[in-house]
Every structure is written in C-alpha cells, then in structure tokens.
Amino acid sequence: QVQLVESGGGLVQAGGSLRLSCAASGRTFSSYAMGWFRQAPGKEREFVARISRSGGATWHADSVKGRFTISRENANNTVYLQMNSLKPEDTAVYYCALAMSTYGSSRPDDMDYWGKGTLVTVSS
Numbered sequence: 425q426v427q428l429v430e431s432g433g434g435l436v437q438a439g440g441s442l443r444l445s446c447a448a449s450g451r452t453f454s455s456y457a458m459g460w461f462r463q464a465p466g467k468e469r470e471f472v473a474r475i476s477r478s479g480g481a482t483w484h485a486d487s488v489k490g491r492f493t494i495s496r497e498n499a500n501n502t503v504y505l506q507m508n509s510l511k512p513e514d515t516a517v518y519y520c521a522l523a524m525s526t527y528g529s530s531r532p533d534d535m536d537y538w539g540k541g542t543l544v545t546v547s548s
Contacts, residue, residue: 426450426537428520433542436510440546444505446520446539454478454498457528459535460505462516462544469519471530473505481527488514510546517541 432444444460459474473484473494482494491510496503503520521535529535 426522428522428537428539430518430520430539430542433518433544435545435547438510438512438546438548440510441506441508442510442544444507444518444520444542444544446503446505448501448503448520448522451522453501455524457523457525458494458496458503459521459523459528459530460494460503460518461521461532461535462514462518463541464513464516467516469532471532472518474523474528474530475503476527477525483530485530507544510544512546512548515544515546517543 427449429447457477460472461469462472463469475482475494479496491508493506519541520539522537524536
C-alpha cells in the first residue's frame with residue numbers, strides 16, 4: 425500500500441508562486457514515476473506534470489510549461505511542484521499520483537495511487 429500526502433496549497437495572488445510537496449510512504453519511492461494532476465470545479469482531472477523514477481526525465485502540460493517545474497528527492501521520498509507566475513486559471517485541487525512504472529503517464533487512469541489533494545486558489 426502507498427500513502428501520498430500533499431501540502432503547500434493556499435491562496436496566492438496572480439503572478440505569485442507556490443511550491444507543492446508530496447510525501448510518499450509504503451513502497452520504495454525511487455522505483456516509481458510520479459505525477460501531478462489538477463481538477464478545477466466542474467472540470468475533469470487533467471495532467472500537469474510527471475517525472476520518471478530517477479528524476480532524469482520530466483514532462484509538463486503545455487498550459488504550465490515554462491511556469492511550473494516538477495522535481496523529486498528520492499532520499500526524502502518527496503516530489504515537488506514549483507509553480508511560478510500563477511494565473512487565476514491555475515485554481516484547482518492539485519493531486520499527487522504514483523505510477524508503478526519507470527516513466528508514468530499523462531492519463532489519470534494509468535496512475536496507481538493518489539493523494540487526497542491540496543487546494544490552490546489564485547486571485548486576480
């Protein structure tokens with residue numbers, strides 16, 4: 425069993441920054457790819473970023489490319505999402521997810537474990 429716990433969400437003004445963290449426990453963290461997804465009210469869950477199990481490869485959604493950066497510290501069983509230049513349309517619940525594979529996936533259905541999410545609200 426895997427437990428994922430997100431933190432770092434909150435209220436921020438447009439143009440501001442936040443860093444989300446996701447602490448994992450229960451399995452060998454470095455064996456699995458990780459991802460961040462988000463879900464805004466009334467919308468489907470969407471891909472934000474993912475990172476390979478080693479951290480050597482990353483992918484970001486076009487909507488966040490150049491503003492958000494995913495990273496991981498395998499020694500601390502933690503994955504991060506640095507979010508800069510935030511926009512009101514980034515407002516959503518952000519979820520951390522784990523995929524039992526090397527590279528993960530951009531499809532929510534392909535992820536194996538999920539955290540409960542952390543709310544990010546960007547005011548205009």
